[in-house]
Structures are given as structure tokens and as C-alpha cells.
Amino acid sequence: MTDLPKFNISINDSNAIIAISGRLDSTGTATLLQNVSQKISRATCENLIIDLEDVSYLDTAGATFISHLKMFGKRQGFKDISIINLKSEFSTLVDLAKALQQxxxxxxxxxALSFVEKKGKSASxxxxETKEFITYTGEITWAxxxxxxxxxxIRWADTLIVAERAGVDALPIVALISFIVGLVMAFQAAIPMRMFGAELYVANLIGISMVRELGPLMTAIVLAGRxxxxxxxxxxxxxxxxxIxxxxxxxxxxxxxxxxxxxxASTFITPLLTIFSNLLGMLGxxxxxxxxxxPIISYYNQIASFVKWNDFAGGLLKCFVFGILIAATGCIRGYQTQSGPSAVGISTTRAVVTGIVLIAIFDGIFSIIYYYIGI
Amino acid sequence: MKQTGTAIRVENLYAGYDNTPIIENVSFEVFKGEVFVILGGSGCGKSTLFKHMIGLLPPISGDIIILDENLSSATGKHKNLILQKIGVAFQSGALFGSMTVMENIQLPLKEFTQLSESSIDDIAWLKLKLVGLEKNAFLMPSELSGGMKKRAALARAMALDPSIIFLDEPSAGLDPITSAELDHLITDLASSLGITFVVVTHELASIGTISDRIIMLEKNAKGIIAAGTSEQLKKDLSNPYVYNFFNRTIDKGEK
Incomplete structure (x- = not known):
């Protein structure tokens, strides 16, 4: 489509006449104003006449061009700017474009908010939000x-469905991650330990770290994401x-x-998944x-003699709390959803971020408590 | 602005999902500059036909010819060029929620033209003025009422000055006054700018006001059971379904 509009400027007494021909559409008018304006600024006439006789097509882009041309003429100091030979089918749009002046x-x-206002707004x-979060936490605890x-x-049927979706269905990913973490950790630890002939003590490392920390933490983080x-x-x-x-x-x-x-559901499945996670990590x-x-029996004996029941119980106790945190943050963030298409996306992101942050904070709190009570 | 010629020609169209036709062997023509209404009860295939006409679904067989180009057989760039000649306003408005009303209308202009920022801004403003939303240019779609969303969608559909505009259920969910305003806008745009409108609806009140010609689809017939002006269809006694539809009556004693 090379039917670009053309223009021709002629001077008649005190009038400059621009005769425009061709299609005045979005393609044709893209650079037309620039070209025309370079030529008119040189003409020194009193009046400007825009002749549209040979325009074959005109759409909103064309009408906007005409309006821009008139405004440009005004800025250039032309006393009178008029349009002649406008075809009736184009007049509606050209009339409409006159409104652009208003x-x-x-x-x-x-x-726009100032820097201080912006910071104040985000702080408030x-x-x-924190107040809301605390309110909901209270309401949930009461409920x-x-x-x-x-x-x-309690809606037990729903609880079981959630337990299946959030628990049983999450088993493969929890198992995979735990197995690989156990495997990689053992492998990396075995290399330096071998120099002391102490490879077997890798079992102690894997056992205690999976049961006390990594099992509960990894399960909780996977569940927070999932x-x-x-x-x-x-x-x-x-x-x-x-x-709602x-x-x-x-x-x-x-x-x-x-x-x-x-x-x-979440409170009960998190410890169960953690037991699996512990087991799979140790298998790795x-x-x-x-x-x-x-032989595998020496690995087993090593772990069994080193990891105590209270380590295992301490790990599981954390999981109950993590389970509550995961479900509560997800539900509260969902509950706080505002309107708009990105609202659900924002809620899910915030649920995961808040969940992981809270898991990390509570894990720290548990470590301190366990240290003082000597577990 | 009356024009002559055919804007859309549908020929022997079999349309449906997964090769199961919902409408069979449908042929009709839409003339330039008219408001053409596709009518029918729920589940008759109105929306299916609509989706085929705007190129969202490929026909099982048959052709849809828009402004002398075959949309059904077009692919890739060629199909996009044909689609740029039509504008579509969806039932819910389908405005992009992350953009203001103004940005929604500017989007097609920015994507498909080389116009300067100020021209795009002005064209978008003119479209908003046409639908009476120029005072709401910087609102987000979520801040608009139902009627305003439909008008903004219409403005976006008109952004590239298409010669054909498709409207899906423009009056659905609107109060009678807003609905009448929208009807007035449609007839106004059709007569002043010569835009061809294809409107899918089942709102009896607006059909009388806006339609130049109507086709009526029916579920069991899997096709067109009546065609003509609203006056003709209203008086049509030959088909009880058409009569009941237009006169809001039900067959008593019949299933």
C-alpha cells in the first residue's frame, strides 16, 4: 500500500493554499504534519486555506491531522484558517476533531505525591495491613x-479433601527435594571427612540436620510455595x-x-510430610x-545411636506450628484480596513471602527455646 | 452515511467445537453501514457464530469473507491484517485491568501505527469523546460502572477506525436508560461514520431501536429460522418460536 497522501502549496495573493490528496489515514498522516509544517513556516501569507478536494479517504487519524494543522497554522500567526472542498462523508469526523481544542x-x-507523602503512605x-493481619489471626484463633x-x-469432608490436595499430592515433590538434599549434603560432607577417615560420621550429620532442621524447614517451604x-x-x-x-x-x-x-488439614499433614522428608533425606x-x-546397617546404627527421640520430637513440634503458619498466612492473604485483575496474583505472592518469612522467624525462635531447655 | 456493497459474507458455515457442529450450513450477508443483529435464545449458537466471525475459532467447513477477504483460510500475518479492519467489543468489556481507560484505547494505535505520541493521544481522546467518556480517561477499568466499561470497550474497538464493529451482548446487565444510551450511540455511529455493526443480543428492547436487519438462530434447527427487519419478524406468525420470542409469550400445553 503505497498510496501515501501528497500535498502541494500554492500562494495566491495573501492566501497560502495547501491542497492535500490521497488517503488521510494513520499510515499516511504519520509524517505528513512534519513535512507540511516545514514548508508552511516559510510562506509568509495572511490566510491559510486547506483544500481537501482530492482526499480519497479520511479517518480519525486524518481528522486529527487536519486539527493539528490548523493549530499549527494558528501558532504560525495566520489570521484566518479555513477548510475548503470538504466532502460530506468526511465532515462528521473533521467536525468532531474540532473538539480537540477543548x-x-x-x-x-x-x-503526584511528594517523597515524604509517598513514604508516609506506604508506612501507614x-x-x-499489620493490624488487619493481627485481627484475622485473633479471629482465626477464636474460630x-x-x-x-x-x-x-468442623467440616471434616472439606478438611480431608484439603489434606489430600495439600498433603498427599505434595508427597512427590517433598520426597524428591529431601532425597536430593540428603544425597548432595552427604556427598559434599564425605569428601573432606574422608581425609580424616571419618566418612561414617556423615551419618550423624545427615541424621541430626534432617531431623532437627532441614526436614521441617524444607517441607514447610515447599508447602508455603505449593x-x-x-x-x-x-x-x-x-x-x-x-x-465470601x-x-x-x-x-x-x-x-x-x-x-x-x-x-x-495443614497442621496435621505438615508433620506427616516432615517424617517422610526426614526418611528420604537419610536415604539420600x-x-x-x-x-x-x-554396609547400610552401620549407617543405621550410627544414626540410631546419635539422633535422640527428643531431637525427632523437637523437629515435629516445629512442624505443627509451621503447618498453622502456612495455612493461616495463605488464608489471611487470600481474605485480604482487593479488587482488580492482578489482586489474586498479589495475594498469592504475599502469601508465599509472608509464609516463608514467618517460617524463618519461628524457626529461629524454636532454636533459641530448644537451646535454653537443652533439647 | 449510506454505502453499498457487502461487508461480510458467510457461506455454508458449519461451526462448533471439536468437529461437532452447533450451527449447520448457515449463509448470510451483512451490508456495509447497516446494524445487523444476530438473535436467538440461550444455547442457540450465537456466541459460537460470533467467535467464528471474529476469527477466534476456525470453521468446521464453510467460509467467512470479511471485506472481500476470506478470514477462514487466512493465517498468520494475512489474518492479522484482516482482523485489524474489524473491531470487537466483548460482553464483559475485556478492558486490560492494569491500564487506564486511555491506555487501553491507545494500545492498538501504539502497536499498529507510526503516529506521534500527541496524535495517538488526541485520537484516543476523540474516541473517548465519541462514547462520552472523555472525563474518565484516567480511571482504571475497575473504577468504571458496567455501562462505562461497555462504552470504553466500544471506544477501544473503534481505535483503528475499523469499518466493521462486532458487539457481543452490548445491553446485557445494563439498566434501561444506560442501555438506551448505548443503543443511541450505536445507531449514531452507524449513520454518521458509516460503520457496519454486527450485534449479538437477545434484548428485545434494543433490537427494535438499533437493528436494520436481523437473523434469528434456533437450537434445534441448528441454523437460521428467520431473517428480516424487526417489524417483519414481530408480525411473523409462521414460526411459533419467532412469535413467542418477539412477543414474550410461551406455548401453553406444549413442551
Whole structure:
């Protein structure tokens, strides 16, 4: 399509006449104004006449061009600017484009905030959000206590479905990650330990670190990424679809209905998954040790003599708390979902971030407590 | 602005999903500059036909010819060129939620033209003025009411000055006044700018106001059961379904 518009400037007494021909569309007008304006600025006439007789097509882009040309003429100091030979089918658009002179956004553009205002706003947002988070935590705790007082009111069918989706279905990924971490850690540790002839003590390292720290922590982080985000997305979508409002109006407490089953499920599956994680991590270590020529029974004996039951119990106790944290952050972030297309995305991201941060903080708290009570 | 000629020609179209036709052997023509209404009850294949006409679904067989070019057989760049000649306003508006109303309208202009920023800005503003939203240019779609969303969607559909605009259920979910305003806007744009409109709807109130010609689809017939102006269809007694539809009556005693 090379049907670009052409223009011709002629001077007649005190009038400069621009005759434009061809298609005035978005392709044709892209550079036309620049070309025309370079020529007109040289002409020194009183009036400007725009002749549109040979224009074969004109759309909004063309009408905008005409309007721009007129405004340019005005700035150049032409006394009178007129359009001649305008075809009737184009007049609607050319008339419409006249309105561009009244275009004024000034009352619509929101005022920009100063640096101090921006910082103040984000600080107040954080405070409001933290307050909300604490409120919801309280509400959830209360709903949990109520549910435990009346266990028949807990939606057990839902709880089992959540347990299956967040627990059983997460088994492969938890198993894979734990096995590989156990394997890699054992392998990396075995190389320097071999120099002292102490490869077998890798078993102690794997056993204690998996049971006390890595098993619970890895399981919790995988679940934060996998289940917490899913909870936030589910509840966030329900929030946007007004399903939560519907529950409230029906007189059903959404926290008891939606959040309690998820928290109960998550609290029970996290320790179970952690036991698997511990086992698989140790199996990974076993693979390395047996490949170095030690019998598997010595690996087992080494771990069994070194890792105590209270190490195992300490690890599991953490998992109950991690389980509550994972479900609660996911649900609360979902519950806080605002409107808009990116709202659910924001909620899920925040659920995962808050979940992981809280897991790390609580893991630190547990380490200090265990240290003081001598576990 | 009356024009002559055919804007869209649908020939022997079999359309549906997974090779199971929902509409069979449908042929019709849409003339330039008219408001053409596709009508029918729920589940009759209106939306399926609509999706085929805007190139979202390939026909099982048959052709859809838009402005003398075959959309059904076009692929890649050629198909995109044909699609640039049409504008589509979806039922929900389908405005991009992360952009302001203004940016939504500027998007096709920025993607497909070489116009300067100020020209794009002005063209987008003119489109907003056409639909009466120039005072709401900087709002996000989530801040708009239902009627405003539909008008913004119409403005975006018009961004590249298409000669054909497809509207899916423009009046659905709107109050009678807003709906009437939108109908007025459609007839106004059709008559002043010569835009061809293809409107899918089942709102009786707007059909009378906007339509030049109507085709009516029916589920069991898997195709067109009536065609004509709204006056003609309203008086049509030959097909009880058409009569019941237009007169909001039901067959008593019949299943």
C-alpha cells in the first residue's frame, strides 16, 4: 500500500493554499504534519486555506491531522484558517476533531505525591495491613478454639479433601527435594571427612540436620510455595466473586467455613510430610555412604545411636506450628484480596513471602527455646 | 452515511467445537453501514457464530469473507491484517485491568501505527469523546460502572477506525436508560461514520431501536429460522418460536 497522501502549496495573493490528496489515514498522516509544517513556516501569507478536494479517504487519524494543522497554522500567526472542498462523508469526523481544542485533562490527572507523602503512605499501609493481619489471626484463633469445643461443627469432608490436595499430592515433590538434599549434603560432607577417615560420621550429620532442621524447614517451604499460594488464590477468587459476601449474608462464618478446615488439614499433614522428608533425606545419605563401601546397617546404627527421640520430637513440634503458619498466612492473604485483575496474583505472592518469612522467624525462635531447655 | 456493497459474507458455515457442529450450513450477508443483529435464545449458537466471525475459532467447513477477504483460510500475518479492519467489543468489556481507560484505547494505535505520541493521544481522546467518556480517561477499568466499561470497550474497538464493529451482548446487565444510551450511540455511529455493526443480543428492547436487519438462530434447527427487519419478524406468525420470542409469550400445553 503505497498510496501515501501528497500535498502541494500554492500562494495566491495573501492566501497560502495547501491542497492535500490521497488517503488521510494513520499510515499516511504519520509524517505528513512534519513535512507540511516545514514548508508552511516559510510562506509568509495572511490566510491559510486547506483544500481537501482530492482526499480519497479520511479517518480519525486524518481528522486529527487536519486539527493539528490548523493549530499549527494558528501558532504560525495566520489570521484566518479555513477548510475548503470538504466532502460530506468526511465532515462528521473533521467536525468532531474540532473538539480537540477543548481537550483538557488538567482536572483529571491525579496529583503526584511528594517523597515524604509517598513514604508516609506506604508506612501507614504497612501499619494498617499489620493490624488487619493481627485481627484475622485473633479471629482465626477464636474460630479454632470454638471448633475444637464443638468438633462436629468442623467440616471434616472439606478438611480431608484439603489434606489430600495439600498433603498427599505434595508427597512427590517433598520426597524428591529431601532425597536430593540428603544425597548432595552427604556427598559434599564425605569428601573432606574422608581425609580424616571419618566418612561414617556423615551419618550423624545427615541424621541430626534432617531431623532437627532441614526436614521441617524444607517441607514447610515447599508447602508455603505449593499450598499457601493455592489457599490464597482460592480464597482470593472467592472474595472477588463475592462468594465470601454470600457466605456472610447467609449467616455462615467464612472463617469457620473456609479457613478452619484448611488450618486443621495443614497442621496435621505438615508433620506427616516432615517424617517422610526426614526418611528420604537419610536415604539420600545412605546411598552415598553405601557407595563408599560401608554396609547400610552401620549407617543405621550410627544414626540410631546419635539422633535422640527428643531431637525427632523437637523437629515435629516445629512442624505443627509451621503447618498453622502456612495455612493461616495463605488464608489471611487470600481474605485480604482487593479488587482488580492482578489482586489474586498479589495475594498469592504475599502469601508465599509472608509464609516463608514467618517460617524463618519461628524457626529461629524454636532454636533459641530448644537451646535454653537443652533439647 | 449510506454505502453499498457487502461487508461480510458467510457461506455454508458449519461451526462448533471439536468437529461437532452447533450451527449447520448457515449463509448470510451483512451490508456495509447497516446494524445487523444476530438473535436467538440461550444455547442457540450465537456466541459460537460470533467467535467464528471474529476469527477466534476456525470453521468446521464453510467460509467467512470479511471485506472481500476470506478470514477462514487466512493465517498468520494475512489474518492479522484482516482482523485489524474489524473491531470487537466483548460482553464483559475485556478492558486490560492494569491500564487506564486511555491506555487501553491507545494500545492498538501504539502497536499498529507510526503516529506521534500527541496524535495517538488526541485520537484516543476523540474516541473517548465519541462514547462520552472523555472525563474518565484516567480511571482504571475497575473504577468504571458496567455501562462505562461497555462504552470504553466500544471506544477501544473503534481505535483503528475499523469499518466493521462486532458487539457481543452490548445491553446485557445494563439498566434501561444506560442501555438506551448505548443503543443511541450505536445507531449514531452507524449513520454518521458509516460503520457496519454486527450485534449479538437477545434484548428485545434494543433490537427494535438499533437493528436494520436481523437473523434469528434456533437450537434445534441448528441454523437460521428467520431473517428480516424487526417489524417483519414481530408480525411473523409462521414460526411459533419467532412469535413467542418477539412477543414474550410461551406455548401453553406444549413442551
Amino acid at each position: 481537550k483538557d485533562y488538567s482536572d483529571q490527572i491525579p496529583e 499501609d504497612v501499619l494498617i 479454632l478454639i470454638q471448633s475444637l469445643k464443638h468438633p462436629t461443627k 499450598s499457601s499460594s493455592a489457599f490464597a488464590a482460592e480464597i482470593g477468587t472467592m472474595r472477588i466473586n463475592e462468594e 459476601d454470600a457466605l456472610t449474608v447467609m449467616g455462615i462464618d467464612p472463617i469457620r467455613f473456609l479457613i478452619v478446615p484448611r488450618i486443621i 545419605g545412605a546411598l552415598v555412604i553405601t557407595s563408599m563401601g560401608y
